[in-house]
Amino acid sequence: MGKESIMKILGNFLVIICVVRRTEGDEAMSFLIICGRNSSAMVDGRWWNGDTAPGNNNFTLSSPGIAASTATFDGDSIYAPLYKTARIFAETSNYTLIGTQANGSYFLRLHFYPFFVGNYLVNESSFDVVADGHSLVSQFNPVIEISRRNSNSSMLVKEFFLTINSNVIVVEFSPSKDSFVFVNAIELVPVLHTLFVDSVTKVGGNAPITSLNKCGIETMYRLNVGGPVVKGGQDSGLWRSWEMDSKYMITANAGAAMQNRSAMDYSSANASLFAPLLVYETARSMSNAEVLDRRFNMSWKFEVDPGFNYLIRLHFCELEYEKPNQRVFNIYINNRTAADNFDIVARAGGKNKPHHQDFFDPVSARVNTLWIQLGPDTEAGAAITDALLNGLEIFKLSHNGNLASVSGKSSLNQKDSRSKSSIILMASMASVSILAVASVAFYCVFKLRERKRKDLKKSASVAILDVNANEKRSAGKNQIRKCSISASRHGKAFTLSEIRAATNDFDESLVIGVGGFGKVYKGEIEGGTLTAIKRANPQSEQGLREFETEIEMLSKLRHRHLVAMIGFCDEKNEMILVYEYMANGTLRSHLFGSTLPPLSWENRLEICIGAARGLHYLHTGTERGIIHRDVKSTNILLDENFVAKMSDFGLSKTGPAFDHTHVSTAVKGSFGYLDPEYFRRQQLTEKSDVYSFGVVLFEVVCARAVINPTLSKGQINLAEWALRWQSQRSLETIIDPHLKGKCCSDSLQMFGNIAEKCLADEGKTRPTMGEILWHLEYVQQLQEDWVRANEEFDRENLPSGRTSRSLGESGSREGKEPSSSDEESLCIDPEMKAVKETAVKVSEK
Template sequence: MYRLNVGGSEINPSQDSDLWRTWEVDSSYMITANAGFEIKNSSNITYSSVNDSSVAPLLVYESARTMSNTEVLEKKFNMSWKFGVDPDFDYLIRLHFCELVYDMENQRIFRIYINNRTAADNFNVFVRAGGKNKGYHQDFFDVVSPKVDTLWIQLGPDTAAGAAGTDALLSGLEIFKLSRNGNLAYVEKYGRGVSSPRRRSSKTQLLWVGVGAGIASVAILATLLFCFCNRWRQKSRETKNNPAGWRPLFLNGSIVNSTANAKGAAGSQNPYGSVASIRVGKRFMLAEIRAATNNFDESLVIGLGGFGKVYKGEIDDGTLVAIKRANPQSQQGLAEFETEIEMLSKLRHRHLVSLIGFCEEQNEMILVYEYMANGTLRSHLFGSDLPPLTWKLRVEACIGAARGLHYLHTGAERGIIHRDVKTTNILLDENFVAKMSDFGLSKTGPALDHTHVSTAVKGSFGYLDPEYFRRQQLTEKSDVYSFGVVLFEVVCARAVINPTLPKDQINLAEWAMKWQRQRALETILDPRLEGSYCPESLKKFGEIAEKCLADEGKSRPTLGEVLWHLEYVLQLHEAWMRTNAGDNSFTSSQAFGALVEGEAEEGEGPPSLDEETGCSRKSTTRGSNESTEDGAEMHGH
């Protein structure tokens, strides 16, 4: 019934030389695709037994999926796959394993659950397969009751085993439906008071099944032939009017397609009778895109994602641009690609990366953005040879990102939740002005009579709101949590998840919160900032981040309140710089006093974080007003 290559790409019949089988990818069957990392090793893979050589091709064992973020999530967390099955049948579940990482036993021990029952505990692939890089399979038998139409396969840590690693691993999965009487057909149970048909002999049943299958095959073939011819005629008519390209996108009730105005005012007849105008930018010809990227020169690639690659380019007027090209051979990321078009078509703000135009020729899907000369915020924190950002530039970058996010949350009628806030999605222009990017996972916020949006969990581990993960209920406060992780990343200049560190340091959010609660955040401060920051501003900065990471969303501040306090942090630091004038003996209390004195002259006192809610005790924020005004100006309101 199912045959999956777990953690790898699809295997077509020609790659399975023994039995010519197709092995699907597993991500669509996972409850949470991000629950497992994909790992690969294409060298030195062998079978643990000669009898296994026809069970699965070696390609299955060259990839696997292991648990993500095991040190952060609850130990009850599992990688989970869900399959629809026919009730009241027996099933054989065949799991394929190959240890690709550890070269000693007892380094990865886990449990296997089938339909919420423990099928195996203390499961050690290295021991069972006889070493590393050895393909091995294990069969399990399960009986599905008449009331169950779902089969769950789950792998999770076995903390009682005392292994060095508490994660699980799986390379492949097969589910076979077994017959008890020679009949594999499923007959719906009849309602109460209606007699069920008499059971025929197995030979008679097999005969009728064969006849029925033959008739069905002919009918299906005829139907497909008719649909193909009809579709071909329809496509021929459409081709005369529309070149091949994107399928029409429904944006705010209007349709954006290849008939869009080349100068950017893309408006067309709404299927409901109204006309809407959507600003999607200039329509580029593919020849222009090829010229701008030197025919998609690999040396110009500045980014890579599931949709494809991002190139640095230069259009005719000399403007530098970033060109995002969807992979023409893959549908991966198409939904996110279209979401980004929809979002950027209605969003304009100086702290959001701007969409310049698009191209939709020859089945290409290409978006053209403003070029951000200084790349990602993360590249200036760690992992590159770029000079470190000063404390002032770091705070200003956080303020810019907060303004962009605050506009997302408040600029539309229902607000927009970004859902993937992280330092790689905060870009810096030539003046180090920060702008939010990558809106492929964004969701429209809840309606007025709702408190959340129920949706599958998506985002990046390390930044993911644990409340959203547990409940699958998305709110604006999920962005606030992710932004809090960004703030600690700015302070510490290290990856949010680093499995090479000691156990208590693997997760940045947990590690930084431990020091913040002790009011000793400077202990883990980026050493390159030593002596060049205002201690009082760092203290306030840590308090903001701490409030953002509250366990419950209702206890976290809004982005507008976070923005206010970040601006206050910047004022503290600037006051310290002015008064200090190179004298490192200047104290934080002096900086605070200088700032209060300056604000008193303007008739305004410093804000403070409410200890219970983390909210500003002021009712308005300068930052939020500024963001809203920027957005209104761009929309022409």
């Protein structure tokens, strides 16, 4: 028998020992509960008890609620007993688990697999959970969380690490007002070793966090880097699941997967139960030509809850080199150096020896992302300028017993580039009958155009079908948004008298927009709800065609950064659509040509990111994608919280079929934003939207019209004029004067690079909207870091009344490139300089 086989047997033996220890006495008891079931079942090698099964002496249920079940399950069949039943509570209820070890540590896992149950629509479930004095979730909706996790699985497991204070733990579920609780299974597993140390040093500082093992902790992410999914039964008796890391990587080819070629030394006390052998056997390293040319870091980006402290645990095991100083690298967390000269062999004591390293980092209330980057230490003198990582865990730490973050509370918690997975989730829940109705409606729109008004009614009804419960959140509100128009999940069919009342009989003073279709009115419906009411002009053939297209597109779309349709009116030859009202109007109105106050650089970046998310969803959220074809600043609307939403889909086209590269169509769009390649070839692609978006980016930073015939010949066309300055790397010379001295030079430089690449002559060389979105988010991160650094500098160094921003503004020099001293004054934090330079190289590439 080979040495490797022996080591694997020993690893399995450790698992057996751990399981046996958990059966020796009450202090090692596990609680495995299937909710809504009256019998026991074997799941993944463990016996689970139904919550109403006879003979349950170790837990009690305070109220029966409603036992729910489903006949279908789209996951791994071995987990079907867990997820085919659920318990629903319409009032506060709890499970009391009896026999826990006082001051013992446990993993508490709550399992969710949302399915439709009678009148209970799981996408409207919202509730709080409290356990052992810790608030675990607040106004929690499993559907939204599943969408947020960007997972192809319809299952969700929320995992918490708790130190139990007594021999009893109460897990209390409290529904939000007019809502209910939905839970499939509860799992409480003892942890018989010290998983978390008492003190971890903060990234970038010396102040450690103490008593970590006593904190309430939520597992946010657990990744097997470079390897496959590791299921619960494969993990050291703690039944942790490790997902693949690839979907969190910023640049997929920056790290190549690798696997060990010799036996592992799994004897280290530092590693035996921190991660399973399977995690340490695989890794990612920077083994490709571009990386070795020092152009990339290996980078992972995660969405986290703002305003919490986080513990980042990195797992290492050197699989190739045997001596110290052969692979030395740096570790960055949120753009700050967490460790330099990091040498796995030196720290672990040799090759094939597992080691883990913990880092503590707070995330401010203004940030919802956490970045982890590994890159070569080019000054360490190592033989290999490379980096390696085997596993990664991110844990959220409680604040005074609070771990709760409301699912839909802010735009920070929304990652709309993930909405494609949300559609997959909801599609798996939808019934065949709904799909049939949708198919009939689309057929009517396409094939029976002479019956326009009847088709409008059907399509509008389909349009409000909630295909993505994740997008039912409102920015800045700590609750799940419910349709106030109708208790039905379909669009409201308004009568013409209701529309006339809402618009004061189409009062011209309420007109807020005019287009080829007709006019848009500001209106009030049902209890004073503000809406935008679009009334088609029956004499405009163009308007009717655009109206049909708008209905067709909105039948497929539902997204936070797309203006939503509320209902319709099809009566007395009128064709009217009712949309959500956008209180702050168009983006253009806030840039120039009005008396509105100028937007800050931070506001402009957030708006650009929101619009990019909406366009990214259009391009990727359906099978063939949708090309907007009229991207411009007047079609980017802003709600009361300045959340950007794309509007006006009258010119939109479904993208090319799978075996085609473009859509052949007559040229349409707006002068100044029109893709010249599309104009020449009459071949429409998603990159035509990218070109138009690039014009919008220059419009945002320069705050002027895209076409201004009153200017000199070289300045009439904004895109051409701005590109000339950008090519000289002098964009700061022509930016909006209101931005002078108020934006970081690094963020402005990268922003200009993005816009320049969007306006490339050939569509194939332009970036995708997904790539644009990533770079814009990084521009935003650079700006936020600069603002924080300047605020700290002001507090520590400047006299009262003076700020580094005012110094930067007075020191600006139009028409000249910033000097190195200017750059240092703009970006104070020297630790970030190398990371920023690397990021700029990536964007330029």
